[in-house]
Amino acid sequence: xxxxxxxxxxxxxxxxxxxxxxxxxxxxxxxxxxxxxxxxxxxxxxxxxxxxxxxxxxxxxxxxxxxxxxxxxxxxxxxxxxxxxxxxxxxxxxxxxxxxxxxxxxxxxxxxxxxxxxxxxxxxxxxxxxxxxxxxxxxxxxxxxxxxxxxxxxxxxxxxxxxxxxxxxxxxxxxxxxxxxxxxxxxxxxxxxxxxxxxxxxxxxxxxxxxxxxxxxxxxxxxxxxxxxxxxxxxxxxxxxxxxxxxxxxxxxxxxxxxxxxxxxxxxxxxxxxxxxxxxxxxxxxxxxxxxxxxxxxxxxxxxxxxxxxxxxxxxxxxxxxxxxxxxxxxxxxxxxxxxxxxxxxxxxxxxxxxxxxxxxxxxxxxxxxxxxxxxxxxxxxxxxxxxxxxxxxxxxxxxxxxxxxxxxxxxxxxxxxxxxxxxxxxxxxxxxxxxxxxxxx
Ligand SMILES: Cc1ncc(COP(=O)(O)O)c(C=O)c1O
Ligand SMILES: N[C@@H](CCSC[C@H](N)C(=O)O)C(=O)O
Numbered sequence: 001x002x003x004x005x006x007x008x009x010x011x012x013x014x015x016x017x018x019x020x021x022x023x024x025x026x027x028x029x030x031x032x033x034x035x036x037x038x039x040x041x042x043x044x045x046x047x048x049x050x051x052x053x054x055x056x057x058x059x060x061x062x063x064x065x066x067x068x069x070x071x072x073x074x075x076x077x078x079x080x081x082x083x084x085x086x087x088x089x090x091x092x093x094x095x096x097x098x099x100x101x102x103x104x105x106x107x108x109x110x111x112x113x114x115x116x117x118x119x120x121x122x123x124x125x126x127x128x129x130x131x132x133x134x135x136x137x138x139x140x141x142x143x144x145x146x147x148x149x150x151x152x153x154x155x156x157x158x159x160x161x162x163x164x165x166x167x168x169x170x171x172x173x174x175x176x177x178x179x180x181x182x183x184x185x186x187x188x189x190x191x192x193x194x195x196x197x198x199x200x201x202x203x204x205x206x207x208x209x210x211x212x213x214x215x216x217x218x219x220x221x222x223x224x225x226x227x228x229x230x231x232x233x234x235x236x237x238x239x240x241x242x243x244x245x246x247x248x249x250x251x252x253x254x255x256x257x258x259x260x261x262x263x264x265x266x267x268x269x270x271x272x273x274x275x276x277x278x279x280x281x282x283x284x285x286x287x288x289x290x291x292x293x294x295x296x297x298x299x300x301x302x303x304x305x306x307x308x309x310x311x312x313x314x315x316x317x318x319x320x321x322x323x324x325x326x327x328x329x330x331x332x333x334x335x336x337x338x339x340x341x342x343x344x345x346x347x348x349x350x351x352x353x354x355x356x357x358x359x360x361x362x363x364x365x366x367x368x369x370x371x372x373x374x375x376x377x378x379x380x381x382x383x384x385x386x387x388x389x390x391x392x393x394x395x396x397x398x399x400x401x402x403x404x405x406x407x408x409x410x411x412x413x414x415x416x417x418x419x420x421x422x423x424x425x426x427x428x429x430x431x432x433x434x435x436x437x438x439x440x441x442x
Contacts (some may be wrong), residue, residue: 037094041212042281048091048274059087061271080259084267088274095277096211097218098244100251103265103273104258107207107227108133110241113257114203114223115170117250120146123167125193127154127184128382129177132371134205138172151382155315157188164196173221174205175214176319179331179366179390181306183315186322190220201250207231210357212284214323217246228265230357233276234283238269283359283395287328290401291393295330297402301415303332328393329356331366333385334414340365340387342412349396349404356392361401364390 037044050059062083067075075081085103092101104110111134118124118141126138128151141147152159154173164171171193175184186204193200203223204216210231216224226232228240245251258264265273288309295307305312308319309326319326334340343363344352350363354370364370367379367386379386393401409415 037097041095044094045212045280046278048087051087059084059271059274061267063267078267079262079264082264082267082270084274085265085270088265088270091274091277092242093244096224096242096244097215098224099246099248100244102243102245102251102254102258103228103270104241104243104263105265105269106239107205107225107229107241108137109263110225110227110243111137111205113241113243113254113261113263114201114225115141115147115172116257116261117201117253118145118147118170121148121167122169123148123150123165124170124172125150125152125160125163125168126172127174127177127182128152129180129182129384130174131178131205131207132366132373134172134174135371136373153182154184154189155182157185157192160189161192161196164193164200166197168193168197168200171200171202172205173202174208175322176208176308176327176329178208178329179371179388180384181208181308181313181329181331183308183313183319183322185318186216186219186221190222194220207357208327208329209323209325210280210284210327211244212280213288213325213327217244219322222247222250227357228273229355231280231284232357233273234279234357234359235276236355236358236360238272238276240265240269240273284325284328286395287393288325290395290398291328291330291391292326293398294391294393294401294405297405298330298332303334305330305332307331329390330393331388331390334387334389337387339412339414340389343408343414344389346408346411347404348407349401350391350408356390358392359395361394361396362392364392366390 039047048059050056052060065078067073075083088103089101092103093099104113115137124138124147126149138149142149150163152163154160171189173184173186173189175186176182190202193202201223202221203225204221205226206214206216206224207226207230210226224244226242228242229238232242233240243254245254291307292309295305295310299305299310299312307313307326307330310316334343344365347363350361352364353362354364356362366388367384371384
């Protein structure tokens with residue numbers, strides 16, 4: 001095993017190997033205006049008229065619980081509505097290609113609002129790879145709310161079709177999924193669900209992509225929602241959830257739930273999210289470009305990498321048909337839980353943290369962190385590898401990120417150096433029964 005003393009050599013090798021000559025992902029081209037938008041998406045993200053009486057450039061924060069004036073006025077109580085929140089909702093509707101957007105206190109809050117429309121006896125068809133919190137909420141509804149929840153491999157439209165029945169009132173999808181980065185055919189499944197039952201609500205969790213890269217409503221979904229905690233805000237300084245809909249009746253139902261339960265986003269957080277979303281285009285461009293390089297780097301050294309931008313991904317074509325870029329989350333396996341732990345503990349720039357979509361790069365082991373709430377036996381049943389590492393690539397200098405990852409792989413003993421500075425992998429210790437690593441001769 002190589003010792004921890006060789007980062008300079010690695011850096012030399014990496015520069016040579018990875019910053020030259022790789023194809024970049026196809027440049028996302030959300031450049032043509034759609035759904036009544038006047039400008040390209042990158043422009044619309046920053047283009048807002050504050051509507052303020054003093055022409056303030058930034059939207060005022062109406063930090064007020066109540067509004068005086070009695071019946072008939074637009075706002076009376078911030079749980080029911082607040083001008084700063086309304087401004088954000090109108091902005092988000094435009095960005096999400098939706099007729100209406102609603103903003104709530106977290107991504108799970110959004111999922112809760114959407115699933116509160118279910119009644120006992122209703123059936124939900126959903127994926128077998130889901131964010132742990134979504135899985136937890138659906139399990140709660142199954143055990144306590146009389147909802148039938150069917151988990152299927154949503155990458156296979158036929159399996160979804162088989163699971164649909166006249167009782168299916170909701171299909172809940174993630175694409176790409178968290179953390180296995182599996183893609184789901186939004187248009188195909190939406191059409192199948194509506195054919196099986198015209199009133200079936202297809203809801204897509206768009207957190208991994210953000211509206212900059214994917215617009216589920218344009219592909220036939222009824223609801224798009226996401227954790228605004230991630231790419232939309234981009235700085236891990238707030239929690240938020242955003243719901244986009246075209247159907248007015250559905251929008252009214254969701255608003256009823258938000259007003260009834262009091263989960264509408266607070267004025268200050270609405271303002272922060274408005275500020276954060278302005279830079280979504282530049283952040284996402286930079287992050288996914290670096291993610292692509294890092295995905296290639298790991299794949300070339302024999303790791304099993306899951307990233308939508310890799311041609312080796314079995315759903316590369318599907319993803320490109322429904323999204324405008326690959327995003328910045330990737331996961332990879334090492335073949336050993338201990339080895340994965342050592343890698344995660346050895347990075348310096350990649351901070352050990354849950355979540356993604358932040359300007360800072362993050363590293364995590366989903367089975368210990370974001371997906372720990374899924375029972376280990378169920379994780380096994382659903383083939384969620386215990387050794388999987390998830391990387392969320394930020395906006396730091398790419399060479400610094402590569403160097404950090406390299407030194408961590410060396411320090412952890414996942415790679416070895418050869419005389420001319422090239423990296424080579426040791427074969428995994430077989431703990432997980434996998435032999436995903438190969439020795440990469442220079
Ligand atoms: C795919 C996905 N959906 C929803 C959520 C929930 O978002 P939040 O943490 O803002 O509640 C998360 C992460 O938490 C997520 O990764
Ligand atoms: N302790 C939290 C874990 C949040 S995970 C956040 C994010 N979605 C991710 O995938 O990293 C919980 O129990 O929900």
